[in-house]
Amino acid sequence: MSLEDRVLARxxxxxxxxxxxxxxxxxxxxxxxxxxxxxTGPPGAGKSTLVAALATALRQQAKTVAIIAVDPSSRxxxxxxxxxxxxxxxxxxxxxxxxxxxxxxxxxxxxxRATADLARLMDAAGKDYVLxxxxxxxxxxxxxxxxxxxxxxxxxxxxxxxxxxxKAGIMEIAxxxxxxxxxxxxxxxxxxxxxxxxxxxxxxxxxxxxxxxxEGIGIAELVEQVGHLDGLxxxxxxxxxxxxxxxxxxxxxxLKEAVRFYEGIGLTAAPCQxxxxxxxxxxxxxxxxxxxxLLEASSPDSTVAKFVEKxxxxxxxxxxxxxxxxxxxxxxxxxxxxxxxxxxxxAGGHLYVFVDPSSTGGVLxxxxxxxx
Ligand SMILES: Nc1nc2c(ncn2[C@@H]2O[C@H](COP(=O)(O)OP(=O)(O)OP(=O)(O)O)[C@@H](O)[C@H]2O)c(=O)[nH]1
Ligand SMILES: [Mg+2]
Numbered sequence: 532m533s534l535e536d537r538v539l540a541r542x543x544x545x546x547x548x549x550x551x552x553x554x555x556x557x558x559x560x561x562x563x564x565x566x567x568x569x570x571t572g573p574p575g576a577g578k579s580t581l582v583a584a585l586a587t588a589l590r591q592q593a594k595t596v597a598i599i600a601v602d603p604s605s606r607x608x609x610x611x612x613x614x615x616x617x618x619x620x621x622x623x624x625x626x627x628x629x630x631x632x633x634x635x636x637x638x639x640x641x642x643x644r645a646t647a648d649l650a651r652l653m654d655a656a657g658k659d660y661v662l663x664x665x666x667x668x669x670x671x672x673x674x675x676x677x678x679x680x681x682x683x684x685x686x687x688x689x690x691x692x693x694x695x696x697x698k699a700g701i702m703e704i705a706x707x708x709x710x711x712x713x714x715x716x717x718x719x720x721x722x723x724x725x726x727x728x729x730x731x732x733x734x735x736x737x738x739x740x741x742x743x744x745x746e747g748i749g750i751a752e753l754v755e756q757v758g759h760l761d762g763l764x765x766x767x768x769x770x771x772x773x774x775x776x777x778x779x780x781x782x783x784x785x786l787k788e789a790v791r792f793y794e795g796i797g798l799t800a801a802p803c804q805x806x807x808x809x810x811x812x813x814x815x816x817x818x819x820x821x822x823x824x825l826l827e828a829s830s831p832d833s834t835v836a837k838f839v840e841k842x843x844x845x846x847x848x849x850x851x852x853x854x855x856x857x858x859x860x861x862x863x864x865x866x867x868x869x870x871x872x873x874x875x876x877x878a879g880g881h882l883y884v885f886v887d888p889s890s891t892g893g894v895l896x897x898x899x900x901x902x903x
Contacts (some may be wrong), residue, residue, distance in 0.1 A: 533626055539656055543631055546648045549901065551855035557648060560655035565597075566760045567650055568660060569675035571667035571704075572685030577711040578664045580744035581685060581753070583622055588754045589660055590627055597653035598622070600632040601646050601665045601675075629653065643674045643820070644775070650678060660757070667701065676704035680760055683753070685709045686725070688717030702728065705737045707756045713741040713749070775852045777899050778815070778822040782835050782847040786827035790814050793823060800825075811835050824850075848885070848895035856882050856900035863890075874900070 532540070545553025568585075570578050579600065586596045622628045633645065646663065653661045665675045667684075676682045684705035708725055710718055722739055729736045738756065742749030783789040790800045798816040805812050810833030814825040826847055828836030838847055853859045856874055863870060869887035877883050882900040890896075 535656075536626070536629055539629060539652070540631070542652055543649055546652060547633060547645050549645070549854065551858065554648070554854035555858065557652055557655070560652070562651050562654040565650075565654035565658050565661050566681075566757070567654075567663065567679045568757055568760075569663050569665065569679030569682040570685060571665045571675050571682065571701075572709075572711075573687070574666055576685040576687045577742075577744045578666075578685050581683075581709065581711060581742065581750075582662050582664050584744050584747055584750045585662060585753060585757070586622055586628055586660075588750050589757075590625060592754075594659040595627045595657065597629045597650075597656070597658040597661045598631070599646060599649055599653070599661065599663045600630075601642065601663060602632065602634050629656075629658065643678075646675075647678050681706045681757060683707045683709050683756075685711050686721060687712045688715045688721050702732065707737055707753070708739045709749075709753065710739060710741045711744050714743045714746070774854070775901075776821045777850040777852040777897075778824045779846065780824045780826055780848040780850065780895075780897070781845065782826050782828075782838050783844050784827065784839060786812050786814055786825055789825045789827075790816070793825070798823065805829055809833065809835070846894060848897050850883075850897035850899055852899045852901045854901050856884065856898055859898055860884055 542553055542556065546557060570582050570585075572578055582598055582600075586598060589596050623630060631649065633642065633649065646665075650661045650663065663675060663679060667675065682704050684701050684707070686708060688710070710721055710725070712718075718741060722741070725739055740749055740752045740756065742753065744750070781789070786803060790803075793816050794800060798818055801815045801817075803812055803814045807829075810828060810830040812827045812829050816823045816825070826835050828839065830836065835847065860870065860874060863886065868890035871885040871887055874882045874884045877899075884898050886896040886898065888895050
């Protein structure tokens with residue numbers, strides 16, 4: 532392994548472990564050059580073999596490639612993920628290809644974040660392409676479509692009625708459908724089923740490409756699909772920053788009514804809680820990786836009651852999760868921001884601090900230490 536790759540591997544480990552130092556370094560790096568391609572599909576569909584073939588083809592065009600293999604079921608054990616050992620070994624020997632496998636750490640949300648950050652790292656390292664392999668059946672566990680500029684959904688013949696069951700989550704995220712193992716019986720039928728399904732959808736249809744990944748058949752066509760990305764404007768650092776919106780706090784007059792409204796949109800509230808310290812009743816409604824936090828005053832002298840009295844119901848605060856709260860606090864102090872408290876532990880044991888609206892552009896800001 533080259534020195535550069537060794538440094539990259541160490542950085543990747545730091546990022547996977549959510550090490551504040553590694554995340555801070557990542558935040559200081561420039562990114563936004565790489566093309567990010569997601570390859571997802573059921574277990575054993577031949578995703579790794581396809582990714583290896585794609586990487587080989589891209590190398591022939593003198594592109595540099597990073598491969599990230601994500602395994603949410605945590606059955607990952609390094610090389611075992613990467614299927615065909617001999618084929619992969621050749622990739623490992625190529626200094627133009629960097630390979631990394633990841634297993635679940637800190638749940639699916641954590642994995643999604645770490646994957647996005649890792650992709651950003653590979654981008655910052657100057658790779659032309661980042662190929663991300665994820666197992667996905669129906670629900671896309673790590674949100675690959677949010678991260679990738681092009682998502683390939685890999686299907687195989689003989690899935691039969693499975694096409695129906697995987698349909699829900701996968702139809703919307705596919706930019707390209709790959710029918711791999713087209714050497715097996717049933718490829719025609721699968722293609723027909725897929726076409727029938729796509730004909731019900733509006734708008735442009737994603738192309739269907741047949742491949743036999745083990746023989747390199749159809750790979751040129753896939754590379755061509757990937758090549759279409761070059762005609763598109765480059766996204767501006769599409770990967771996520773290591774700061775995240777943890778929740779938006781909304782002050783309301785009537786918690787029940789507000790919950791009913793948001794549940795009407797499709798969110799689901801966790802059971803309401805009363806936080807004595809802040810004199811509020813709180814309902815949390817998870818929304819993706821973030822939450823909406825509805826707040827109703829539990830006493831007329833609570834800050835939320837005063838807020839509603841003065842400004843009416845509405846956005847009360849924005850809460851950001853940061854990788855290193857103390858570093859953020861130090862930076863804010865140095866910049867002259869007004870902090871409303873020293874970092875202190877909240878109900879869940881997490882550390883947080885409030886920043887006065889006069890420093891933030893007009894909204895109360897809560898900073899929360901990301902859990903290691
Ligand atoms: N016949 C045939 N076999 C294939 C093809 N592509 C892959 N395989 C084989 O299918 C098996 C699974 O391939 P992988 O590339 O490991 O599949 P995967 O989707 O990455 O599997 P997981 O990562 O475990 O979900 C291997 O034995 C491959 O050699 C193909 O086009 N035709
Ligand atoms: Mg695999």
